[in-house]
Amino acid sequence: MNPTIELLKSHRSIRKFTGEKIPHELLRELIRAGQSAATSNHVQAYSVIHVVNPDNRQKIAELAGGQNYIADCSDFLVFCADMKRSTAAADRAGAEVIRGMTEQLLVATIDASLMAQNVAVAAESEGLGLCYIGGIRNNPAQISEILRLPEHVYPVFGMCLGYPDQNPEVKPRLPVEAVLREDFYTDEMDDELVAGFDQTMNDYYRERTGGNKDTTWSEQLKPLFTSKLRPHMRDFLSKCGFEMK
């Protein structure tokens, strides 16, 4: 297998970092690699906030649900969906700009995500570890205030980056057959494939915890779908100018 595919398949989130700092030039290079991701209509609808201030890192760690690696990692980035820069450019070019379309929310969120994943892969290729932080959406308004995000910009997720101080196992994924369909969608095999994956995950958890964590993928999903997760997001996005028209 080629080394790029090998690298992609060896991904695992890192939540414990050595104190070593990522050189500034390398961090810039990672962001530059991020910018090379494909982007809808070349809009480049993202901004990245590099949170350097330690007090702000600590505050964000608490707002994200007490995730201390946000404060402890070498560098913490917040990837923002940004429709401000591009719509302002079109404004200046004389366009009568329409804002707040659902499609713009999708474009900016997708652009920010693709950019971030390029940063992630570039980082891993340099021996760094990373963890995405969706926890910043627990308190997105406070996070936006700390980062001084203007209207038409919202924080999608954060990313902890640094040199790994742990070596967790790669987490299994669903079998390819469960996610790749030929010609049309079918869920015919889902029961069987998910049952098999539940067993895979149960083995994985039990092995990693000496039998203490005896759960499955399906069990782990239950709390996600039995509570209304982050119900503030719709209002928050609307206040940010992502109105979903």
Ligand SMILES: Cc1cc2nc3c(=O)[nH]c(=O)nc-3n(C[C@H](O)[C@H](O)[C@H](O)COP(=O)(O)O)c2cc1C
């Ligand atoms: C958008 C996004 C948000 C995430 N948010 C968090 C988070 O807030 N805290 C955390 O510890 N892990 C977070 N993760 C990491 C996932 O839990 C992790 O990727 C998943 O369990 C698969 O494990 P792996 O990355 O080790 O393969 C997030 C991942 C993604 C893609």
